[in-house]
Amino acid sequence: MEIDFWLERWDKNETGFHQQAVNPYLRLFYGQKGPAVEQREKLKVFVPLCGKSKDMLWLSQNNYRVFGVECSEKAIKDFFEENALNYKFAKKDQHALYMAGDMDNTRLAPIDVFQGDFFALQKHDLDDITDIFDRAALIALPQDMRERYAKKMAELQKPGIRTLLVTLSYDQSDMNGPPFSVSEENVYDLYSNDFSIEKLCFKEIIDDQPGFKGRGLNSLVETVYKLVRQ
């Protein structure tokens, strides 16, 4: 799943991973069970491999600052344009930074999106990050890339940074990824050296996923973890 694969998905509008609704676990753990609204402006949430996720808009509307990273220029422009957000653009070395929220979008906390390769991020890019929301990022990658991704995550993060990680698991012999099946064992293998891991909840969701039933799955379990960098 190299970058060209994803750029082609965006060019051909093959973006079945994109959800029109805000992720329910985001609403639960950053909303209802999350910090009080007035405490959130101190928090900044990194959304890796962000696509044009509505989750970034929800975070910003709910007082969290947002930093996304995404390789596709089209995805980023679609995000700002489809949500009617004015944005500024700055070229930075090989990359570009798109910024919204501090202009006339007065009800929004700032949203910055870095256009480039996640693996090119540097530690200082995550300097003021307090939280990470990983939905469809880790599971978008095959095993060898998941190992690189988890190592890079450990390298980029300061102790104390919290991640809400949403995974899917299913019988990998029934379907090719992405999304890839990421078992609990795999999560521990990837993260337990550098992170504390707490399993928050899990749910069988196959009956709500006719698309995945059509691709041959009989079971699809969504699991949510809280990781904290040690």
Ligand SMILES: C[S@@+](CC[C@H](N)C(=O)[O-])C[C@H]1O[C@@H](n2cnc3c(N)ncnc32)[C@H](O)[C@@H]1O
């Ligand atoms: C499965 S999609 C998930 C998007 C988003 N998290 C969501 O929930 O809708 C994975 C996204 O990661 C982007 N991507 C894949 N590899 C990347 C990389 N190395 N650096 C930056 N973005 C990447 C793709 O363009 C795609 O938008």
